[in-house]
Amino acid sequence: MGKIRKEKSKGTPPLSTASLPDIVFMLLFFFMVTTTMREVDLKLIMKKPRATEVQKLERKDLVTYIYVGRPKNTATYGIEPRVQLDDQLATVDDIQGFVVVKREEINEKERPLMTVSLKADVNVKMGFIGDIKQELRKAQALKLNYSTNPAADQEDLFRTL
Amino acid sequence: MAKREVPEINAGSMADIAFLLLIFFLVTTTMDVDKGLNRKLPPWDDSPDVVESVVKEKNVFTVLLNSQDQLLVEDEYMDVRDLRAAAKEFIDNNGDGTCDVCRGTGDPKSSDNPIKAVVSLQNDRGTSYEAYIMVQNELVAAYNELRNELSQRQFGKPYNDLGTDAQKFVQEKYPQIISEAEPVNIGG
Numbered sequence: 001m002g003k004i005r006k007e008k009s010k011g012t013p014p015l016s017t018a019s020l021p022d023i024v025f026m027l028l029f030f031f032m033v034t035t036t037m038r039e040v041d042l043k044l045i046m047k048k049p050r051a052t053e054v055q056k057l058e059r060k061d062l063v064t065y066i067y068v069g070r071p072k073n074t075a076t077y078g079i080e081p082r083v084q085l086d087d088q089l090a091t092v093d094d095i096q097g098f099v100v101v102k103r104e105e106i107n108e109k110e111r112p113l114m115t116v117s118l119k120a121d122v123n124v125k126m127g128f129i130g131d132i133k134q135e136l137r138k139a140q141a142l143k144l145n146y147s148t149n150p151a152a153d154q155e156d157l158f159r160t161l
Numbered sequence: 162m163a164k165r166e167v168p169e170i171n172a173g174s175m176a177d178i179a180f181l182l183l184i185f186f187l188v189t190t191t192m193d194v195d196k197g198l199n200r201k202l203p204p205w206d207d208s209p210d211v212v213e214s215v216v217k218e219k220n221v222f223t224v225l226l227n228s229q230d231q232l233l234v235e236d237e238y239m240d241v242r243d244l245r246a247a248a249k250e251f252i253d254n255n256g257d258g259t260c261d262v263c264r265g266t267g268d269p270k271s272s273d274n275p276i277k278a279v280v281s282l283q284n285d286r287g288t289s290y291e292a293y294i295m296v297q298n299e300l301v302a303a304y305n306e307l308r309n310e311l312s313q314r315q316f317g318k319p320y321n322d323l324g325t326d327a328q329k330f331v332q333e334k335y336p337q338i339i340s341e342a343e344p345v346n347i348g349g
Contacts, residue, residue: 021172024179028186035190049291051298053305057195117195120290126226127286129293130343137205146294147197154302157295158242 036060043077044069044084046121051148052157062113064102064141066095066132069121081124083132092131099139119147198297203341220272222251222280226296228287241295248303252278252335262311262334275307275335283342297339304337311335 046069057063067084071077082089085098103111116136120129136144151157224244225233232239234247254271255263263275272278280300284293305320308331312320316327323331 017176018172021175021179024176024183028179028183031183031186031190035186035192037190049294051198051294053198053298053301054196055199057197060195063195115199117197122289122291122294124290125286126284126288126290126293129290130284130286133202134205137202140205142202142204144200144202145195145197146200146297147195148294148298150196154242154245157298 040065040067040084040087042067042084043072043087043089044082044121045072046119047123048119048147048149049122050151050157051146052151052153054148054150055145057115057117057145059113059115062106062110063115063117063145064099065117065119066098067119068124068129068132070123081121081128092128092135095132095135096139099136099141103141113143114141115143115145116141117145117147198294198301200297200339216277216279217273219256219270220277220279222248222272222278224280224282224296224300226282226284226288226292228285230289230292232296241292241299244296244299245303245306248280248300249307252280252303253307254278260334262315278338280339281342282339300339301337304335307335308332 044067046067068081069084070079071082071089077089083092083095084090085094090098099116103114106114118129118132133144136142223233223235227233232241232244234244235251239247250265251272252275253263254265255267255274256265256269256271257273258267260274260276265271282296282300284296308320311334312318312323312327312331315331316323320328320331
């Protein structure tokens with residue numbers, strides 16, 4: 001009675017890649033859940049200031065963004081700080097209308113909760129920011145959030161001084 | 162009749178498709194969460210006439226920020242590093258002794274109590290945004306630290322972990338009163 005012996009295969013068996021799609025899908029879902037779509041195409045140079053007492057912005061659908069900084073394309077737009085609303089560069093006078101339009105998009109009950117997030121560059125002068133704040137006051141958009149990058153603590157914040 | 166075998170679908174390219182999707186999402190999305198300092202603007206007032214101020218001089222903590230980003234606090238030059246401590250001392254002073262949770266020195270020349278204390282901030286048109294945010298941050302931090310200290314003493318845990326009622330209690334003891342004057346144009 002002879003045992004039937006299998007031919008010993010030489011070399012390592014090929015690695016099964018059957019679970020590769022599963023792994024990749026897992027990664028895919030992770031990124032889909034944790035990230036958000038890029039809202040606008042930024043046309044300005046913007047380095048946000050840092051602060052320690054930051055609060056998270058809840059309810060993204062109630063937030064309107066205003067970007068302030070020097071234009072990236074200096075040949076066309078010059079080097080003076082500009083305002084960007086949605087995808088285009090605008091002037092300070094356009095802010096009031098823009099905010100009103102954005103407020104109309106929110107359902108009536110939640111309109112008082114609308115927040116304006118001001119994303120401004122560190123080098124912009126306060127005169128310009130002040131003008132924007134006046135426009136926001138005129139538009140009755142009184143909830144303002146100065147967008148900042150979080151710093152770990154006070155020490156960390158003053159290191160750049 | 163012989164059973165016809167259904168040919169198996171080749172799933173080998175599934176990984177490629179998933180990778181393609183993954184890369185698409187990596188490129189089009191951002192991970193940054195929006196954080197910032199929450200402030201409230203005063204409502205717009207058309208009438209330019211000056212309202213008579215009823216706040217006593219000693220209850221106002223004046224912070225001026227000039228176009229060179231230099232700080233003048235209560236008529237004295239100050240480094241932004243010292244602003245937080247100075248603001249805390251002013252708010253927590255308890256000059257008239259009505260604040261039962263304050264631990265200030267009770268200096269008669271400084272604020273009466275945290276409810277009456279007003280922090281007044283004025284900047285120049287030439288002030289940089291960075292300096293302005295830094296000062297705002299320090300002032301908010303002064304209030305937050307006072308609230309945190311009170312909540313640690315009273316409830317034994319940080320302010321953010323308190324329930325709504327307890328938070329309200331702390332807020333009433335230390336209301337955040339930061340008033341901003343319209344920017345001036347002095348220093349060019």
